[in-house]
């Protein structure tokens with residue numbers, strides 16, 4: 001059901017806050033003000049909601065045309081196994097965890113499962129944390145299911161009410177109540193999902209009682225390992241990328257400060273070949289600082305962060321090699337594919353770079369079956385850096 005907040009009682013509307021619980025986010029962090037009105041503090045960021053409001057829950061009328069799946073390429077044998085694993089989980093009524101390295105083609109492994117749900121006139125939610133990636137996946141899904149009403153949902157765009165297949169941010173799940181028969185969650189082991197009880201509640205609120213959940217991630221935390229051990233979750237590991245070449249193993253180089261002579265020497269060495277270079281830094285402020293320093297040294301660099309307005313233009317310049325060095329905050333850590341790039345991370349001991357994000361960053365290299373280098377510069381080697389390198393070597397052992 002699709003949920004709207006209204007301020008009058010109507011049929012199919014429930015009081016937004018009752019018995020100390022918020023019906024919009026299922027939270028119990030309720031504050032009563034001096035007028036005796038209750039407010040939910042957990043979902044306060046989504047516009048204040050009070051005990052005077054109502055959640056109006058409406059059954060959507062869905063358009064179920066012919067849900068043909070058209071993929072213009074063949075899945076690799078590994079992808080086929082991943083796809084079959086998900087279908088088997090569905091038949092056995094089990095939730096699934098699909099662990100796959102960056103560049104393994106996880107999205108493609110879900111296509112057959114999604115088709116089966118759509119075929120039975122069921123609803124599918126594909127949850128992706130980043131809007132940039134939602135846009136890419138949305139385009140791909142529309143081409144794979146040419147006759148299906150696929151829609152995307154993130155801040156600032158409105159839902160196509162008839163769509164049985166919605167690609168959305170985790171935050172948008174709040175608008176649904178017992179809606180989805182299948183929810184696929186991408187990057188469940190990274191920000192913002194990791195250890196986030198609020199988002200977990202939204203998943204529970206928006207799924208039907210007998211819904212299937214599919215978690216996807218490059219890494220797996222103890223929480224999910226335990227569920228797998230207890231047989232609450234079926235597990236599949238896909239260690240190969242689609243071109244079946246190993247993941248590049250990051251090299252660690254000791255380096256103090258943001259940038260210095262040693263780093264410049266290595267940048268110059270890498271840039272001798274006609275390759276792109278992405279330099280990751282921990283914050284927008286540092287990205288700007290680095291751009292200033294490098295420009296003063298005579299390098300042509302551009303910055304891409306969440307504040308960059310014309311991201312697509314910058315990305316296009318970079319893929320065409322009209323721009324050879326790109327400085328990025330963690331915004332480009334997942335979901336983007338470039339040919340022939342090297343990657344360096346500056347101050348990779350910073351806590352912004354955890355195991356999962358470092359694996360994702362390393363995964364930007366060699367995605368098209370090409371060669372490339374990954375270098376983490378750090379003043380001291382962090383536990384997260386070691387964990388990321390170990391995980392990559394572990395993946396490569398499975399080849």
Ligand SMILES: [Zn+2]
Pocket residue numbers: 022023024025026027040041042043044049
């Ligand atoms: Zn709430």
